[in-house]
Amino acid sequence: MVKIVPVIAIGILATNYAVNIGLMRKFDRLIHPISKRAKISAVSALSVVTCTFSSTAAYAMLSEELSAKRISEREVIATTLISSFPGILSHLFTYFLPVVIPILGLTTGVIYISLRGFVALAKTCLGFLLARMWLGENVVVTDVASAHHDAHEPSRDLAGDKSAWDKSVKTTYRMLKRIVPVMFVTLFLVALLMERGVFQEVSGIIEPVTDILGLESEIALVSATEILNTYSGLILAGNFLDESVLSAKGVLIALMLGNVISFSTRFAKHSLPLHVSLFGPTLGSKIVAINGAATLVVDIVIIIALVLM
Template sequence: MQPSAFLPVLFEVLPRVARIAVYIALGVFAANLVVAFGLVERIAGLSRYLTGPANLPDEVGTAIVTTAASTTAGYGMLAEYRESGVLDDRATLVAVTINTFFGFVQHIFTFYWPVLIPILGQEVGFMYVGARAAIALAITLTGVVAGAVLLSGRNVDATAVAQTDGAGEASEDEQSLRSMLEDAGRKTWKTLRRIVPRLAIVYVLVTLLLRTTDLESFTALASPLTNLVGLPGAAVPIVVAFAFDTTAGAAAIAPAIGQTFTPKQAVATMLIGGIISFAVSTFKRSIPFQYGIWGPEFGSKVIAVNTGLKIVFIAIAVAVLVA
């Protein structure tokens, strides 16, 4: 490949990787400080209703709370807990699943409320956001049930936090604020050195692949899906638009609500657009991000679990809407 073709990709990817690295650093640094200051009990109070039945340690509650503010930071915390031995792979997958609803919450205030609902109108807007919230909550509860059934003391080790953070070297009273900050900084740098290079490499490779791959072929799935659930033919271009850009899809369907589409049909159409978009977003965003955080092997498992559960519960929601 000519350097002239590679450099634009590099300039496109590096700011994205830098932004993600900042969020990961904040998440991991916060996770270490929370443990060092003994704040786990306070922060994880509400989330214990989820982590307790799922047989997960209280530390995971800090990641859940953080995910509501930043998905990347929340994932950074979970990566730290997995790396330190607090969670094994099975427990990490359960924790990632439970995080789903809290990752959705942040989008309510940053996108759904200020952007999507005004475009769609209150009735359809609230129906759509409510459907997405119900889907996310169902996935989170599925994670809780999975943890209750599949996890035991063999899958988690809360004492690994203390061992990894050096808590055995000095008591909390003996540690100065400076030493705790330095220790958290060292652990954060160690995590970044492991994750960021891998993240950058995968992002570059995927971006290069996107330049030579026609992702629009995935939208060939739109027509069979809309026909299967009995939606109007006009749903196909809406699904295609929605798969590539949520705002554009919402703007395209809004004028047709009440004429071509009933409110329920409109919501079902947008949800099907979400199914198609997973094929695109997985390729463009999930693979680089998850591989960067976890590595290819475990990252593939996270993607499979996330995507599989979303498709299942979106399909159930569509079936209810068109019934």
């Protein structure tokens, strides 16, 4: 909690300030096509672009629009799915390139990154499809300039002025006052469930699954380690790959399987508190469930494809 809140605060503050000084107008060329093709509002499209830099700030933007009744719950769900691929791009230079490739090697690392990217891209395509089905032509705001001005941006004479900073700080403070208490309660409940071993029981199904699929026992070991700690799972997979204990295919299956088995823990520990605090328990849980289910389905399809190769 102590580590999460400052990150959220910085992300929201930076995005609000960028909007208030008009910096986000630089992305108009990206925002218009997304808004037009997905049938979502310009601010929702802006949140998709923002997700490339900070998913927390992007979701906070959607929360603010939803509270102001400028977008619908369906638009929020569709937009969070559309944001999946831009969201994974934000981890490209902070996790995938500096961590995954050195550990797994260039070939296996690139394949693994591509698989994770494919999962995110599939969710983005699903989001576009749902947005076009649900929203049609009923877009609340179609002009990005007016969206910025009406929803976030102060008058032109404040841009770059201290008032833009003050406005950003006040907006961030208001959002944190609403987000932090809910997040604290949710994190406490999740920690309580984890302490009782509710999520750990799920990992017990790994070995039966690998036995049924006729996979090496080391795959179960990598998957179980990844559930406890992603970095440890990667390092173990890299060691097995270097020592030829597992092939590249086995390593990919192990990491993807670990991702599938641990999805309930990850979504409960990381996604649920943030989404519930931003969108409320009902919509927040729905967003997490839909995103989690989509990820799970695509992951399973990839694992089956790898096993059959």
